[in-house]
Amino acid sequence: MQNRLVDVEKAVELINDGDSVTLSGVSMVRAPMGFVREIIKAGKKDLYLIDREPGMDFDILIAAKAVKKVRVAMLGFELFGLALNFRRAVENKEIEWLEDTCGAITNALRAGASGMPFVVVKGILGTDLVEIHEKEGTWKIINDPFTGEKILAVKAINPDVAVIHVQKADKYGNASIEGSRFEDVYKAKGAKKVIITAEEIVDTEYFMKYPERNTIPYFYVDAVVHMPKGAYPTACPNYYDPDYDEIRKYLAMCREGKVDEYIKEWIEKEV
Amino acid sequence: MHTADVMIKAMAMEIGNNDIFLHGLASPLPALAMHLAKLTHAPHMVYINVADALDPEPDSYKLCLSSADPRHALNTKAVIELLETFDLAAKGKLTGMFLGGAQIDSKGNINLTCIGDYYSPKVKLPGGAAAAYLTPIVKKLIIWTTNHSKRVFVEKLDFVTGLGYEEGKEKDVTVITNMAVFKVTKEGFVLKSIHPDVTVEEVIENMSFSPVVKDVETTPTPSKDELKLIEKLDPDGVRFSEFKK
Incomplete structure (x- = not known):
């Protein structure tokens, strides 16, 4: 096992302009928001984003002009309404989109993880x-x-990069998703490069004590970043709930045409 | 009584004691209907939600704004990955699913993808989620809308995201709106019941195609005890947020 623990600036270098990228979580749960901020800060371009049912992570990357194409079964903010930047970008033909369906995209990710064509x-x-x-x-x-x-x-879907936010990881990349896993384990196992962001860095003894909690073993992982509150304002089960007020604030600013201002503040503030 | 509660009861009545049901994102009414069914006539029903939870405990459950909120997985008995639920569906073991419809046609087909042409949409909707995959393979399909209108009930869909009635298939298709309950059968789009204080004329006037109208009943409303259960599961009234003020 090699020490894969790196600074976020180093990890973001694993993403190249034009890469296909999948992100962890669903809707307002365990999206790797902290890493999304770094992708925006690093000025990445022309990304092809792939996920079953993402939310603010995809929408804000679209708003930041980091995206060329999106493949999703659904992208919205549930009861809060449409993903405004996604909607605008598609309707103005600023990005390409491919609508998928949950049963197909999840199976395609699992096929990617299985090595099947x-x-x-x-x-x-x-x-x-x-x-x-x-x-x-x-x-x-x-x-x-x-x-x-x-x-x-x-x-099968084999993304260039998967960014997975987890509750616990060790410095080698052994990673533990607590609670709902969605397709995140398959995303990691099928991607060409895997970046783990973690609420907590734990000693490897933790996995020796609870091996069944190791949902993504180290040999799949290229980089580990310690990122407390790394899913905020989406939820991280056992750590924090979604901050609905913050998500509402984002949407309100999008509606007022102030998304650039939101992104600027968000980058400067750091959580 | 709020229409949300009438719709929840109508949804719950479609759930049987031996059923396995799933609800997806943006689904406050289905989430409550599944609880209501399990707490009343269908105690053995298997409840799976988009938070990857199995049989969330009603005692500790509080309906949240996102259907995938981790609090919807509080005291779950297992983590059931959505893929596992989809495997159940592929084996014919997932009984039912609830889906919305931005547009619904007379076969109960739904559009959740876009208004206008796919390649240059007038409105890009959030997307079909599991609709295309699940609608052809579940045994019970429950479609709901809180906007019973000509804009929703259209003659022709702009895009077919999910399939309703399919001839020769064992699939029970129910459409539940803020005005009425329909079954889509070989006889057509059949008006089964209208909610209290709604007239058959209103129901028909707000559709772009004509439903089959024969023996129309009044939609049963939740009892006092059932209303208490709903209120306890959703003290913040998240279930009302789908309704226009």
């Missing part, structure tokens, strides 16, 4: 998404070689 997925046939993805080259209707029935083949 594609996965067959039930459902979906008959919806308009099929044509969009056949054009894109991400899905294809095939015949089940055993029964002859039509079924959808979904190409």
Whole structure:
């Protein structure tokens, strides 16, 4: 095991302009917001963001003009409303977008983690998404070689980089996601490079005592960053709940056309 | 009585004792309906939510603004990754799912993707989430909208994100709105019941296609005890936030 603990400025160098990037969490839970801020600070460009159901992490990266393309099953702020920067960027054709569906994108991430070129997925046939993805080259209707029935083949997803915020990690990269994992373990195992940000850096003894809590073992991981409150204002289970007021403030400023001001303050403030 | 509570009760009534149900993001009414069903007529129902939780304890549950809020996984019995729930669906074991619809057609197909053309949308909606995957493979599909209107009930969808009634398939399709409850069957888009203080005329006037109207009942409302349960699960009234003021 090598010491992978680095400063955030060093870790962000693992991301190249134009990379496909997936981020941990869902909606307002365990998004790697602290690292997102570093991506913006570093001025990364033309990223291809991929996730099942992200939220503020994707929207603010779009607002900061770091994004070329987005592939999601859903991107919004639930009861608070639409993701305004995502919406505007798509409607003004500033970014490309590919709508996915949860069952396909999660299976594609798992296939990526399994080393499989594609996965067959039930459902979906008959919806308009099929044509969009056949054009894109991400899905294809095939015949089940055993029964002859039509079924959808979904190409595996192996992102260039996965950034996963976890509760605990050691300096070697052994990482523990507590509570809901979503697809984060598959994202890490399928990505070409993995960056872990962690609320706490623990001694390796912690994993020796509780090996079942090691959800992403060290050999998958390229960099570990100690980042308390690294998911804020989204939640980090067992550490903090989502700060709905802060998320509302972000949306209010987006509505008033002051998102640049929000980002500037957010970068200067550091949590 | 608030329409939210009528809709929660109507949703709960679709859940059976041997069912496995999932709710997704932005789903305060389904989250409460699943609790209500489990606390009343369906104690053995399996409750899975988008916080990756299994059977969240009603005693410690408080409805939060994000459906994936970690507090919705408080005292869960297991972490059930969404992929595991999708595997259940692929095996035919996920009974039901709740989905919204920005547009709904007379087959119960839904659009959650965009208004206008996909490649140059007038409005980019949040997206279909699990709709395309789950709607063809669940046994019970419950579609809800708090905006019963011609804009939602359209003749033709701008984009087909999810499938409603499919001939020859064992799938029960229910549409629950702020005015009424429908079943989509081979007979068409059948008006089953109207909520108290709503007229059949109002229901029809606010749709771009005609539902089948035969024996229309009044939607049952929650009892006093059921209302207490709902209130206890959602003391902050998150369930009202989907409704226009």
